[in-house]
Amino acid sequence: MSDVTQLDSQIWQWCDMSYGQNKALCLELQDSCQVNVNLLLLAQYLDITLDVAGPREYSVQQWQMLATAINEWDERFVSPYRRLRRLAKTRLAENEYQQMLDVELMMERKAQRTILNQLSGILPSGQSSNLVSYLSLFGLGDADVNSMGMLAP
Template sequence: MTLLNTLDLSLWQDCDDIYLKHQQQCLRLQDEHQVNVNLLLLALWLDTQEYLLSSTQWQTLQQDTFKWETRVLLPYRKLRRLSKSCLEKAEYQQMLDVELMLERKSQRLILHNLNTLVCQGDSSNLTGYLALFNLSSEHYPSLKT
């Protein structure tokens, strides 16, 4: 079964709630291990839905997302961070808003790719996704929702 017809952009609202609970840990994984926060949140959300993806599927999602983000989102994020000390607060907030818009675009791309996949996993999505970075979900027990 695919997720087409069952998942839409509203799943990211649930992921936003998960993010609020785990923001510091998500950002640490992003900054220290280049973990994609959207995919991390998706893995946690999919685990609550008992919809398991295989490690190959996670690798495909990661690669497809990384291609787009490498061209657009990541360079912009770097520019925003470098510009922080040179900008007024309102200007910096505008940059954050643009970055959020780019994150939402990334989420749409992830959702589009996700809706083409068939459930094939045999372990938790968190475990499968973190394994791409040689990380163990056992080291992040507080991430479990």
């Protein structure tokens, strides 16, 4: 397994655990602020994991670049599919709804790979935590991030 594939797998597993512990907050930010949950969880991951290579704080501009890299995929595929899944929820059997969730998760995984590919090509140049830098794109600041209290797995 290559280093990038292994990192992709590690981050995906970590983000899955963190999402499970922070689901309500993630969905609230997604629905009310249009925060991308993949980027939110990646920012959290980068803030709480240590890297022997040095600091990994990315700037607001770098987070904007990452958001732009997956924007078309999200707008054309993930968001419309998510709306369809939510609309269909009351009309589907449990196993059918789960299948829809699985497809959405597969699309989210593709988005995360795109993010990681972009991330591998940029050097960190931020001055704040990644959560603060990313969420500032949505008008949220230090106090908002601190009040969120995202749990770490």
